[in-house]
Amino acid sequence: MKSKPVLETKNLTILVNGAPLIDNLNLSINWRTITTIIGPSGCGKTTLIRTFNRLTDLNPSISHTGEITLFGKSITTMHPIILRRKVGMVFQRPTPFPNMSIAEDVLAGYTLNGIPLTKDQKHHIIEDSLKKVGLWNEVKERLTHKGNDLSGGQQQRLCIARTLALHPKLLVLDEPTSSLDPKSAATFEELLLELKKTITIVLVTHNIPQAKRISDHVAFIQNHKLVEFGPANQVLLSPKTKEAQEYLLN
């Protein structure tokens, strides 16, 4: 399982109202790596990662051709609900559930799905998930407080904690540090490097220095096409194509 790519796209074309947003994309995401997707605004990065867990199914104007596989299995053959538990997603802005406490938020993936848990299981999941994101010591005394009471950085880590609670195989993050201050963003980057030891991560960012600091692989998308894809050092420091040089080195 580990030798195979976790997620692979073959000739993937994403269409919005029939027009291609992503054209003929071939990408391979490897086990326990951080793959960063970089590109100018509107090039289709967010739509691409939303296709990975079929959140794009919610929008009837978006369709795709080609193949996306998770551990060799086409995602179109999987039930979207099962797929979304395997491909966890964290959004640009932190979204703790306003009607839930911190503890309830971590367990949301179970409670909202009607999965019964014993008291011990609940406690274990809460502690384990919050420890993974380095939030346990900061919130263990106030687990009954609302997630909205936390700082922006803490809220974003809480959102990751609730995603990790479901033990996803792939974690997809859409510009997770864009609404955070530099200190919280640095803490967040350290967290991603720590998480990489146990989980595969796909990150969308506009922050090229951040990509340099934490990425193993980088995919650069421009004008609806994958311009470059390869090891981070190669793509970010010595890109081959003129478009990538202009965007990444300037």
Next chain:
Amino acid sequence: MVSKQKLGQSAIKRQRISMMWTIIIITLSAVAIFPIISILELTIYNGIKALTPHFVASPLLAAEREAFATAFIGTAIMMTLATIITLPISILVGILCVEHPNHWIVRMCRLSVDILQGAPAIVIGIIVYCWMVFPTRQFSGLAGTLALVIIMMPVSIRSTEEVLKKIPRSLIESALALGVPNYRAIQKVMIPTAFRGILSGTCIAASRASGETAPLLLTAFGTPFIAVSLLKEMGALPLMIYHYSASHNDIWQAMAWGGALALITVNVILISASHWIGHEK
């Protein structure tokens, strides 16, 4: 360079303009507030005069007390029932409007809500009269409740839709990204998050409906005797005010003021509740 004298003149001019606008705003605010203060002052003054120990205790006024009580109970029963019926309808229609904003059914719903919102209350009374009272040859609390539901629905549905629209889509998508089915994301995230706002809107709708006389005149009709059966005529505060205010009997006129005070109190409670619920963190 602009001289200090010119700068001083400019500052004085700005202060004068600011003062002028402040006076205009205060005057217009006073004009807006005056009718409310006047209504409250008049109703409280006359209403309290009606609800004297003599009215509460005198054996000669037992019938009047019963009429007052039946009106209050009738209003409480019909309003409670109407709210209980309106709330789930508003939530369901609101969700439909937010989830499928361009569906033809939703467009029809919005049009119907707009028409209902602008429809005179007496027309709603006539419609319910034709639906329920005329076929059964019986005025009833149930018909009154239905009329109140129809009056409340447009306000409640509109406010529910607006509240649901304000919930960030990313919140629902976060639930969906956890593998939660859409219906559970709506049920467990969207509705609980918006519930205070929905309840607040329903309180405002209830407050609007509580004072309607015309539709109740054609549906519940009113009765001076204690009646809690929904299948018979039922008293209501607006009906009592309507009947007694037209009489030449001083006691009955005082009772109409008492009813008005009770109705205003119900209104103030509902509006305050809507503010409290809506703003409570």
